[in-house]
Amino acid sequence: MPQIPAISFQNVSKTYRGGQVRALDGVSFDIEPGEFFGLLGPNGAGKTSLISILAGLSRASGGSVKVLGHDVVDDYAAARKALGIVPQELVFDPFFSVRETLRIQAGYFGVHGVDDWIDELLSSLGLADKANANMRQLSGGMKRRVLVAQALVHRPPVIVLDEPTAGVDVELRQTLWQFIARLNREGHAVLLTTHYLEEAEALCGRIAMLKQGRIVALDRTSSLLSGRASTMLRFKTDHALPESVAGQARVTGRIAQIKAHDAAEVESILATLRGAGCAIEDLEIGRADLEDVFLEIMNGAVQ
Amino acid sequence: MSAIRLAGARTLFRKEVLRFWKVAFQTIGAPVLTAVLYLLVFGHTLANHVKVYGQVDYVAFLIPGLVMMSVLQNAFANASSSLIQSKITGNLVFLLVTPLSHWAWFVAYVGAAIVRGLAVGLGVMIVTVWFAPPGLEAPWWILIFAVLGAGLMGALGLIAGLWAEKFDQMAAFQNFIVMPLTFLSGVFYSVHSLPPLWLAVSHANPFFYMIDGFRHGFFGVSDVSPWISLGIVGVAFVAVSGVALELLRRGYKIRH
Numbered sequence: 394m395p396q397i398p399a400i401s402f403q404n405v406s407k408t409y410r411g412g413q414v415r416a417l418d419g420v421s422f423d424i425e426p427g428e429f430f431g432l433l434g435p436n437g438a439g440k441t442s443l444i445s446i447l448a449g450l451s452r453a454s455g456g457s458v459k460v461l462g463h464d465v466v467d468d469y470a471a472a473r474k475a476l477g478i479v480p481q482e483l484v485f486d487p488f489f490s491v492r493e494t495l496r497i498q499a500g501y502f503g504v505h506g507v508d509d510w511i512d513e514l515l516s517s518l519g520l521a522d523k524a525n526a527n528m529r530q531l532s533g534g535m536k537r538r539v540l541v542a543q544a545l546v547h548r549p550p551v552i553v554l555d556e557p558t559a560g561v562d563v564e565l566r567q568t569l570w571q572f573i574a575r576l577n578r579e580g581h582a583v584l585l586t587t588h589y590l591e592e593a594e595a596l597c598g599r600i601a602m603l604k605q606g607r608i609v610a611l612d613r614t615s616s617l618l619s620g621r622a623s624t625m626l627r628f629k630t631d632h633a634l635p636e637s638v639a640g641q642a643r644v645t646g647r648i649a650q651i652k653a654h655d656a657a658e659v660e661s662i663l664a665t666l667r668g669a670g671c672a673i674e675d676l677e678i679g680r681a682d683l684e685d686v687f688l689e690i691m692n693g694a695v696q
Numbered sequence: 697m698s699a700i701r702l703a704g705a706r707t708l709f710r711k712e713v714l715r716f717w718k719v720a721f722q723t724i725g726a727p728v729l730t731a732v733l734y735l736l737v738f739g740h741t742l743a744n745h746v747k748v749y750g751q752v753d754y755v756a757f758l759i760p761g762l763v764m765m766s767v768l769q770n771a772f773a774n775a776s777s778s779l780i781q782s783k784i785t786g787n788l789v790f791l792l793v794t795p796l797s798h799w800a801w802f803v804a805y806v807g808a809a810i811v812r813g814l815a816v817g818l819g820v821m822i823v824t825v826w827f828a829p830p831g832l833e834a835p836w837w838i839l840i841f842a843v844l845g846a847g848l849m850g851a852l853g854l855i856a857g858l859w860a861e862k863f864d865q866m867a868a869f870q871n872f873i874v875m876p877l878t879f880l881s882g883v884f885y886s887v888h889s890l891p892p893l894w895l896a897v898s899h900a901n902p903f904f905y906m907i908d909g910f911r912h913g914f915f916g917v918s919d920v921s922p923w924i925s926l927g928i929v930g931v932a933f934v935a936v937s938g939v940a941l942e943l944l945r946r947g948y949k950i951r952h
Contacts, residue, residue, distance in 0.1 A: 448793050451952040470701065470795035478793050484786035488715050500707025501794035543790065 397462040398423035399551045399582030400447065405456035407442050407606075416442040418606040419456070424584055424599075426461075426550075429577045431597030431614070432586045433687060438603040440586045441481060444555050447584075448478045460551055474502060477549035479540050481556045485528040491515070491539055492524045495546045502547035514542040517572045519565070534561050541569065545576070552576065553584045558592065570596065594618075594683040602690055610690045617686050625681050626651045626659060628673040635669035638662060643688070652681065705800035708791070712808030716774055723812065727770055728819040731762045735824050738884060748886045749917045755828035757911075759821075760838075761883035764845065764910040766820045768903065771813030771846035772853040772874055775805045779857025780866050788950060798944035802854070802937070809850025810843055817842060833916030840926065841910035848906070848933040849874075851940045858943050858950065877903045887919050902932045 400423070407417040417439045424430045434440050445451040447458050449469055457464060463471040486494060495511045515521045518538040523531060531539065541557060554573070558566045574596065577583050587593055593600060593614070600617055602610040610617065629647045633639075643650045653659045659678060666673060716723040739755040748757040782788035791801070832838075852874075860866040881903035887895055898904050899920075909925030912918035918925070 445952075449951065450789065450792055452947075470797070473793060473795045476793070480789050480793075482786050482789070484789060486782075486787045486790070487785075488718055489711075493714075497707055497711050498790060498794075500710075501704045501791065501796055503703040503795075 396426055398459070399426045399428065399461060400424040400584060401459040401462075402443070402447075403457045403459075405443065405446060405458060406454050407439070407446065407451070408454045416606050417446075417453075420603070420606070420608055421456075422601055422608060422611055424551075424582055426582050427577070427580050429574075429583045429596055429598050430585065431593035431600040432584060432603065433590065433593055433600060434586075434603035435691060439606040440603055441555060442606075443603070444478070444481075444553060444584075444586065447553065448476065449473060474547070475549055475551050477544035477547065477552045479544045479552075479554045479557050481559070483533060483536055483540070485531075485536050485539065487527070487529045490525050490527050491520060491531070491542075494528060494539060495542055498543045499546045504547045507546065510548065511542075511546065514545060517568075517575075518542055519568050534565050537561050538565070538569065541572075550580070551582045551584070555586050556588060557585070558587065558589060566592075590683045590687055600683075602687065604691055610686075614683070618681065618683065624653045624655070624659060625679050625685060626653055626662060627675075627677040627679065629675045630666075630671055630673045632669075632671040634671060635665055638665055650685075652685065701795075701797040702800050702803060704794060704796045705804045708796065708800065708804035709807045712774070712778060712804055713811050715778060716808070716812050723770070723774070724816050724819055727766050727816045728823055731766050731820040732823055734762055735759065735827060739827060748889075749915065752915055752917075753828055756830045757886070757915075758884065759824045759828065759830050760911045760914045761907055762824065763817045763820045764842070764907045765878050765883045767813040767817035767842055767846050768849045768878055768906065769874065770816040771809040771849040772856070772870070774812040775809040775850045775853030776857040776860070776866060776869070777853075778805070778808075779854065780860050780863065783857070783861070783950065784863070792950060798941055801944050802851070802941050805854050806847055806850035806937070806940075809853055810846040813846030813849065814842060817846075830914040831916065832914060834913045834922075836913070837909060837922050838913030841906055841913065841922075841929065844926075844929050844933055845906035845910065848902075848929065848936055851933070851936045854940045855936070855943060858940075858948050861949070877901055881907050882919065883907055902928060905929050 402420050402422055405417055405420045406415070408415050420439070420443060432440055432443070442451070446453045447460070447465060449465055452466065459465065460472040460475045463475065465472045489497065492511060495514070499505065499507050515524055518541060520535060520538055520542070523535060528536065528539065537557065544552065552573070558569065561569065570592070573583060585593065585597060597614050599612065600614050601608050627648065627650050630649060631647065634642055634649060638651060641651055651662055653662060735755070735758060739758055742754050748754060782791070856866060856869045860869060880898065881901050882898060887898040887904065890898060905920070905925035905928045908918045908920055909922045909929065912922040
């Protein structure tokens with residue numbers, strides 16, 4: 394018997410302003426139980442529209458969304474109980490302490506007497522000493538962690554993180570990912586949207602890429618990377634690149650990155666650079682990462 | 697028809713009560729002080745000139761009016777300001793992602809509005825009763841009208857909180873609708889002292905019946921029968937609640 398998907402999007406569309414703006418256009422995919430799934434796309438691609446429909450913050454213009462088989466409109470109570478959503482915006486209720494905030498959030502779901510779980514959440518997220526601090530006294534990164542705790546306090550089997558690490562410092566990001574990865578190992582399905590592609594590459598088993606409201610790629614992360622297994626040449630230079638090479642290069646300040654398909658092509662690029670008198674330093678040859686794949690897909694995807 | 701599911705409503709109700717209780721100086725203390733100032737100014741200037749219903753001292757007449765006005769305004773303020781603050785700061789999202797039904801939202805917000813209204817009303821009563829103790833002819837009417845009036849205003853506050861997108865829209869609702877209706881409802885005078893036209897206009901104001909019925913509980917006399925007032929306030933409560941529940945069910949201006 395096939396498993397019920399953790400989240401199922403079926404032909405979801407969303408239009409605004411009487412149909413003039415189409416934010417989502419027939420999006421369909423399933424996220425399996427226990428999966429760590431990444432949803433990537435540039436700003437305005439429709440990621441947040443999709444998450445909002447899933448969370449019940451907005452309504453689809455067409456199609457349906459189910460969480461563990463529960464429709465998010467017709468059976469919204471069961472669907473929302475199964476979901477823990479970390480919203481993108483850094484919001485908080487200034488009237489309450491961290492512990493009060495978490496108790497209240499659990500209570501909305503009919504969950505009471507969860508102080509042990511709250512303590513565990515706080516210590517896993519490095520907030521143990523802030524339990525009784527008012528929300529207003531916390532730094533941005535701490536507020537972000539409280540948002541994560543709020544999403545998890547009713548023990549949902551499906552976790553949705555909408556750009557959870559924006560504005561969070563590196564150390565904190567590590568703490569957060571260790572914790573989310575642990576929950577994933579324990580069986581929670583995780584849907585992650587992020588701008589940090591290295592995070593998606595490190596964490597997600599499968600990835601979908603959205604562009605202009607449509608899915609333009611959906612595959613296992615490893616297949617996405619190996620399917621386009623190009624070699625990447627990275628080096629620093631103070632010179633302008635010769636024209637034949639500049640077209641394929643991605644330049645950030647002094648650092649240039651050029652894609653090559655095999656060793657012969659690497660050799661030919663280096664020869665061209667040498668021939669043009671373009672001195673290079675810190676040469677590295679590596680495999681393409683998710684950012685390369687992302688840019689390639691986004692640049693080549695349907696317009 | 698979906699069942700009336702109230703799971704989680706108790707938590708939201710407690711949170712809404714805690715929200716105003718934590719700033720009680722502003723949410724209870726300030727309106728009590730305002731009411732006392734009204735009493736001092738109007739009571740002092742008019743005390744020797746006016747008798748109401750033939751025998752009731754003006755200050756004694758004024759006190760229940762001020763109490764009820766405070767109940768109504770604060771019940772409205774609680775639901776409306778809580779909602780608009782949550783909408784503008786964005787923390788309404790914490791509620792929107794929960795399984796709470798529209799009935800649960802309604803019961804919690806209106807319930808907390810009633811508690812705030814009664815708390816302020818009781819505060820005004822305790823502070824002003826020493827100036828001229830009004831009677832206590834029919835206490836049940838006092839309780840019924842206080843609770844029903846606060847509930848009606850809580851539901852109206854919910855509607856205003858859902859509708860308003862900015863603080864100045866909320867202020868407009870409060871200053872151009874709620875304030876005139878409360879001031880012109882017979883808080884400061886018996887409507888029978890008005891010329892016929894304004895008497896008729898007052899009778900079209902639902903706030904008049906809330907205050908008149910409430911006052912009946914103290915003096916045993918009123919401008920209209922408390923049963924008529926109860927009928928009108930009851931119908932208004934059901935109508936306003938119906939609108940509030942429907943807006944919540946649809947997610948009016950909160951789910952897009």
